[in-house]
Amino acid sequence: MGILEELAAKEIKRRDFVKLCTAVAAAFSLPAGFAQDIALATEKAMKKPPVVWLEGQDCAGCSESLLSTINPSIAELVLDTLSIRYHETIMAGSGSVAERALEDTIKEGGYVLVLEGSIPKADDRFCMVGGRNFKDIFMEAAGKAAAIIGAGSCATLGGGIPGATPSQGRGAIEFVSDRSKVINLPTCPVKPSRLVATIMYFLTAGKAPALDQYNRPTAFYGTLIHDNCPRRNHFEKSYFLTDWNDPKQKDYCLLLKGCKGPKTYADCPQVWWNEGANWCIGAGAPCAGCSQPEYYAGFTPLYAKQDTIDAGKIDIDTIGEVAVGVAAVGAVVHGAVRLVAGKDKK
Numbered sequence: 579m580g581i582l583e584e585l586a587a588k589e590i591k592r593r594d595f596v597k598l599c600t601a602v603a604a605a606f607s608l609p610a611g612f613a614q615d616i617a618l619a620t621e622k623a624m625k626k627p628p629v630v631w632l633e634g635q636d637c638a639g640c641s642e643s644l645l646s647t648i649n650p651s652i653a654e655l656v657l658d659t660l661s662i663r664y665h666e667t668i669m670a671g672s673g674s675v676a677e678r679a680l681e682d683t684i685k686e687g688g689y690v691l692v693l694e695g696s697i698p699k700a701d702d703r704f705c706m707v708g709g710r711n712f713k714d715i716f717m718e719a720a721g722k723a724a725a726i727i728g729a730g731s732c733a734t735l736g737g738g739i740p741g742a743t744p745s746q747g748r749g750a751i752e753f754v755s756d757r758s759k760v761i762n763l764p765t766c767p768v769k770p771s772r773l774v775a776t777i778m779y780f781l782t783a784g785k786a787p788a789l790d791q792y793n794r795p796t797a798f799y800g801t802l803i804h805d806n807c808p809r810r811n812h813f814e815k816s817y818f819l820t821d822w823n824d825p826k827q828k829d830y831c832l833l834l835k836g837c838k839g840p841k842t843y844a845d846c847p848q849v850w851w852n853e854g855a856n857w858c859i860g861a862g863a864p865c866a867g868c869s870q871p872e873y874y875a876g877f878t879p880l881y882a883k884q885d886t887i888d889a890g891k892i893d894i895d896t897i898g899e900v901a902v903g904v905a906a907v908g909a910v911v912h913g914a915v916r917l918v919a920g921k922d923k924k
């Protein structure tokens with residue numbers, strides 16, 4: 579079934595689909611006409627955009643994040659209608675049937691490989707699937723992949739929580755020879771809107787969007803949380819929360835409670851989670867820095883002030899300059915990605 583039939587079956591209007599495509603184009607700062615290209619490419623590709631989804635050392639939280647979107651959202655629709663050939667958590671097949679589907683897809687080549695969870699660096703035996711070590715399975719799939727997407731903190735950069743264990747889990751980029759094939763989408767878990775927009779961009783453009791030094795799309799990871807935080811005013815006035823139970827402090831800056839916002843690049847303050855419901859600092863929790871390479875081991879303990887980002891040591895003027903530099907881009911991306919996230923959905 580193609581995308582148009584899927585839209586009709588789920589009673590989703592085509593104009594909403596085009597709205598999503600427009601949002602994707604705007605998120606990546608593409609010319610206006612590119613939205614139509616995205617719509618056409620996605621419609622065409624929907625017939626056969628193969629995706630292989632591998633899970634290494636993970637909690638399946640990133641899969642859960644994608645599957646738990648509210649309503650049959652358009653983001654969910656796009657993911658549903660991708661040809662996911664192999665996904666250990668959601669596929670109907672099992673045993674040799676499932677393994678054959680993986681083998682056949684790998685033989686074909688040209689698929690998007692999504693890695694969820696980390697790959698053990700200390701010893702391959704820390705992660706075995708069906709009697710094989712996971713690193714071999716990943717490397718085999720990585721060889722013929724058109725693109726490799728590291729989904730979530732564990733599959734990217736420092737390996738997230740498994741990176742802090744004796745297995746020394748690490749993300750895809752540490753293992754592949756051609757690092758240019760890797761697109762990293764860290765956060766714990768992966769944010770569905772970022773994954774959907776990245777896949778749609780890749781299907782249309784045939785290449786990765788602009789990436790930063792950690793292979794993260796700059797559209798989503800180009801701004802510092804601290805520069806866009808609604809509690810920034812309290813930070814400037816040195817109103818720091820010290821007592822969770824004091825109602826007067828409820829909106830104070832969370833730096834002394836371990837907030838990593840001054841070191842963390844992500845669009846979380848602009849594009850909230852769970853289809854615009856809220857985000858970490860909005861809910862009163864300090865940013866854990868889950869989009870950064872230091873997460874998890876380098877940022878623990880999560881709820882204690884870190885010396886390296888002590889209020890007295892932060893150069894507020896420098897942070898301000900960064901804020902001015904990204905403000906214009908941030909404003910455009912903010913509006914656009916809200917749509918992908920479903921924030922503006924009626």
Ligand code: SF4
Nearest residue numbers: 807810831832837839
């Ligand atoms: S330290 Fe955290 S809570 Fe305080 S202003 Fe910065 S990002 Fe916001």
Ligand code: SF4
Nearest residue numbers: 846858865866867868
């Ligand atoms: S606000 Fe911080 S901890 Fe929360 S999802 Fe964004 S980067 Fe991760």
